[in-house]
Amino acid sequence: MMSPTPEPCPFSFCLLLLLAISCLLSCFMRLLEAHRKKAHDRSSDKDTKLRLEVLCYHAVRYQKKRMEASRKSFWEVLSTRSSCRYFTSEPVRDDDITEILRAAKCAPSAGNLQAWRVFVLERKDLLTKLGKAAHDQNWIQTAGAVLVFCADWELSQQKYGKRGKRLFSIQDATIACTYAQLACDTLGLGACWVGAFNEPAVASILETPNRKFRPVALLVVGKPPQNKLRRSHRLEKAELLKTEDWRRTRPNNSAGIYSESEFPYDWKGDIAETIWKGGKPTKPIKP
Numbered sequence: 503m504m505s506p507t508p509e510p511c512p513f514s515f516c517l518l519l520l521l522a523i524s525c526l527l528s529c530f531m532r533l534l535e536a537h538r539k540k541a542h543d544r545s546s547d548k549d550t551k552l553r554l555e556v557l558c559y560h561a562v563r564y565q566k567k568r569m570e571a572s573r574k575s576f577w578e579v580l581s582t583r584s585s586c587r588y589f590t591s592e593p594v595r596d597d598d599i600t601e602i603l604r605a606a607k608c609a610p611s612a613g614n615l616q617a618w619r620v621f622v623l624e625r626k627d628l629l630t631k632l633g634k635a636a637h638d639q640n641w642i643q644t645a646g647a648v649l650v651f652c653a654d655w656e657l658s659q660q661k662y663g664k665r666g667k668r669l670f671s672i673q674d675a676t677i678a679c680t681y682a683q684l685a686c687d688t689l690g691l692g693a694c695w696v697g698a699f700n701e702p703a704v705a706s707i708l709e710t711p712n713r714k715f716r717p718v719a720l721l722v723v724g725k726p727p728q729n730k731l732r733r734s735h736r737l738e739k740a741e742l743l744k745t746e747d748w749r750r751t752r753p754n755n756s757a758g759i760y761s762e763s764e765f766p767y768d769w770k771g772d773i774a775e776t777i778w779k780g781g782k783p784t785k786p787i788k789p
C-alpha cells in the first residue's frame with residue numbers, strides 16, 4: 503500500500519516565499535546602493551573638477567597680480583630706497599641672505615667672468631672690527647650682517663690685463679653689490695653701502711689669502727626701525743644729462759680735458775680688441 507503524498511505545509515511555503523522575497527529585496531537594495539554610489543562618485547568627480555578649475559583660475563589671477571605688483575615694486579624700490587644706518591636687534595635670516603646673493607648673481611660682469619666674491623660676516627666681534635676698520639663707523643656693529651664685496655682682480659687681470667685688475671674687477675664687484683642692495687630693500691631689510699674703510703684692515707679681518715681678493719664695498723644689512731627713512735636729494739635730470747647740444751657748446755680747444763696721465767688705464771690696443779672680438783690676446787697682456 504502506497505503512503506499518501508504529504509500535503510505541502512502552507513507555513514513552510516510562506517517561509518520559502520518570504521526568503522525569496524527578502525533575497526530579491528536585498529539584491530535590489532545592493533544594486534540601488536551601487537547605483538547611488540556611482541552617481542555620487544560621478545558628481546563628486548564633477549565637484550573636484552570644478553573646484554580645481556576655480557583654484558587654477560585664482561592661481562593664475564594671483565600670479566598675474568603678483569607679477570604686476572613686482573613690476574610696480576621695482577620702481578617703488580628704486581624711488582623709495584634710502585641708506586639705513588640704524589637697525590633693530592633682529593638678526594638677518596639665512597633665507598634672506600640667500601635671496602640677496604641670488605640677486606647679486608644676476609649682475610652683469612666683464613666677459614661674464616664674475617670677478618667678484620662676497621664674504622658674509624655676522625659675528626658681533628667681527629662687525630665691531632669692521633666698524634673700526636671703516637674709520638670708526640661704529641653703527642656698523644648694530645647690523646645683522648655685513649656683506650663684504652671683493653674684486654677677484656687676478657681673475658680679471660688674466661683676461662684683461664691692467665684694465666681688468668684696476669677697473670673691471672672693481673666694477674664687477676660694485677654692480678653685484680648694487681643688485682644686492684636693491685634686493686635688501688625688496689626684502690624689507692635696511693642696507694647701507696660703506697666705501698670709506700681701510701682696505702688692508704678689512705682684508706685682514708677677512709683673512710683673504712695672499713691679498714687675492716680686494717675689498718671694494720661693505721654692504722651693511724639689518725632690520726630697519728619702524729619709522730620711515732628719509733629719501734635723500736637727487737640732482738635734476740638737466741644736470742645729469744649731457745645732450746648733443748653740450749658737444750656744440752663746449753670750448754673749441756678741448757685738449758687737456760681728458761688727460762692720459764690722469765687716467766693711465768684707458769681703453770686701447772690689444773685689450774680693446776680682445777674684448778670686442780671676444781678672442782684671446784695676440785700678445786700677452788702686461789699686468
Ligand SMILES: Cc1cc2nc3c(=O)[nH]c(=O)nc-3n(C[C@H](O)[C@H](O)[C@H](O)COP(=O)(O)O)c2cc1C
Pocket residue numbers: 583584585586587639694695696697698699732733734
Ligand atoms: C661708493 C659709496 C661709498 C659710500 N660710503 C659710505 C660710508 O662710508 N658711510 C656711510 O655711512 N655711507 C656711505 N655711502 C652711502 C651714501 O652716503 C648714500 O648712498 C648717499 O648719501 C645717498 O643716500 P641714499 O643711499 O639714502 O639715497 C656710500 C655710498 C657709495 C655708493
